[in-house]
Structure formats: C-alpha cells, structure tokens
Amino acid sequence: MLVIRPIRETDFDALMLCAEESGHGFTSLPVDETLIKGRIDHSLDSFARNAQAPGMEGYLMVAEDTETGEVAGTTGIEAAIGLDNPFYSYHISKIVHHSRRLDVHNVVEVLTFGNNYTGATEICTLFLRPEFRQGLNGKLLSKCRFLMLAQFPEKFSDVIFAEMRGVSDEDGNSPFWAWLKEHFFSIDFTLADYLTGTGQKGFIADLMPKLPIYVSLLSEEAREVIGQVHEKTRPALRLLEKEGFTCRGYVDIFDAGPTVECLRQNIDSIRRSFTARVKIAEHSSTQDYLICNSDFENFRATATKVGVDEERNEVLISKEVAEALFVQDGDTVRLVSV
Known part of the structure; x- marks a missing residue:
C-alpha cells in the first residue's frame, strides 16, 4: 500500500533519485543537492507554519510503500507562486491586421510575455517512479493534492494551475527553445531549465524579448510544439483534463508546454x-x-x-x-x- 505523507529530512536520497529519474524539462526538481535540501527544508517549515492564507509556502510530499519503506514518487503544491521570485509565461492571443483600401484582412497569433499567474496556487513536482506505475498509484499521487485543497481551502488560492512539460528530445533539446536560443539567449535549453529550477531567473528578465512575438516568424519546428506536451506527460494531462482543468492560452517560456488551470471549487474531485x-x-x-x-x-x-x-x-x-x-x-x- 502506498501512503502519501509530508517529506522528511531522511527522504533526501530518495528525492535525489526522483530528480535523476525524472529527466530533462522537470524544472521543479533539478538535480542539485543544495536545491533539493532547500526544498525539503522549506516544506518542513511550511507544514509547521499552519498558514491561514496562501503565501510563499511550498508543500512537498512523497508516496511511501508501507511494506518496504521505499519512496515511490513525489508530489507538491506551491501555495502562491511569484511572490518571492517572478513566474513568467507566454500568453497566446490573436490580433487583426486589416486594410479596407487593400481589402486585406489577416488574423495572426502572438506570444505575449507576462506574470499573469502571480498569487495562484500551483500543483507541481509530480513524479512516480516507473516500477510503481500501476493500479491507482498515479491517481493517488496526483489527486491527493485535491483532497488537501478541499480539506484546507484557507491555505490555497481560488485559482489552481499546473505547468505541463513541453516537447523535448532524449537529450533535453527543445524545438521551441532552439529558436529562442538562436535569436535571444545563446545558451542550451538544459542550462536554462536548470537555472530556472535553481531560482536563478534574472537572465529571463534580462534577455527575454519584452514585445509580443509573432508566431508566424518562428521556425516551423518551434510552431509545431506550442501548447504540446511531452509524451511522458500525456497521462498527467489527461487526468487533469478529466478534473476540469483547461488551457487558457498560457504556455511555458522555455519549451512552450501548456499551462492548465481550474477554479478550486470546480475541480471534480473537490466537488465530489x-x-x-x-x-x-x-x-x-x-x-x-x-x-x-x-x-x-x-x-x-x-x-x-x-x-x-x-x-x-x-x-x-x-x-x-x-x-x-x-x-x-x-x-x-x-x-x-x-
């Protein structure tokens, strides 16, 4: 039997193993001993704080096999993101170029850089080790967070969202990032992903283009992956969609993976x-x-x-x-x- 519980200091090695097995693009769990220890310490402090309103708390949990004591995976909730470090995303929208004189009417998509999810609650850090991917284990690891949100609503925001991992290959190369790298960043996706996971986000504000980007100007490879998820993330996305989560046009600034959201009271498992x-x-x-x-x-x-x-x-x-x-x-x- 798997039991979800708050993470402990003694789970450090198990969490490092999860970070290593999760692969590229798993920004919330970087392979960095200092950062992993920091996340554990922050979670211990957050659980002990008994917050009565959403703040900078981060709740990290693990699934433990009660028979063997082995950690099967991890899952987490950030009570209110963007309060200490900025949380960036792109929003896909449409603008119209129209000339009556020439009788030309074009509708084009643009990506607009922003911080629209500041203060919202993020469900994150969901990873189940391959040997435990069976039965109800995946649903437990994901949906236990909804039971927590339902039981302790005062600790969380009304808006709940999740970032889905975008498309990248086995070496961690992202087609979307390849275009950004060529024109703006000149660093590899894996390094950008790592820096973000370790909280070093200053380079984003320094180098990211501030004006909207016309999607039609991107490479074909970059355009094709906007709003698409990594193949390993599809089951997690389907589960969230069944809960009522939808994408409102927001995508990750590195791999263009979709961000899905739902009002807390409308999440199916919470309502039922x-x-x-x-x-x-x-x-x-x-x-x-x-x-x-x-x-x-x-x-x-x-x-x-x-x-x-x-x-x-x-x-x-x-x-x-x-x-x-x-x-x-x-x-x-x-x-x-x-």
Missing part, C-alpha cells in the same frame, strides 16, 4: 469529495476511494476500498488503513471515489 467519521471494521465493499485524514501537519492519504454508511455518515476502514492514516474511531476523514 465528502467527509465522514471513521469506524474501524471489516467490510465487503469493492468500491475504491482516495481517503485522507484531517491533520494538516501529519497529512496522510491513500487509495483503498472502504465501506460508506451514508445514513450514519460513517466510513468503514480496516485497521491497517487506519494505522496508515493515523486515525481512530470517530476521527474525520475526507474521501472521493475513483
């Missing part, structure tokens, strides 16, 4: 989630649920079969599940069917 009291008992239910406790600092979530007694507002769970979630009879948990 409910709370119930725990009753530790055997049951014969075959319905799978994602379930979490109501203790933020000691947050726990898992995927399991439970029995739901709607009349008594009780959820029947096994002793093993109760121990994994740190709950007892009468405690409140939040659930959503999967």
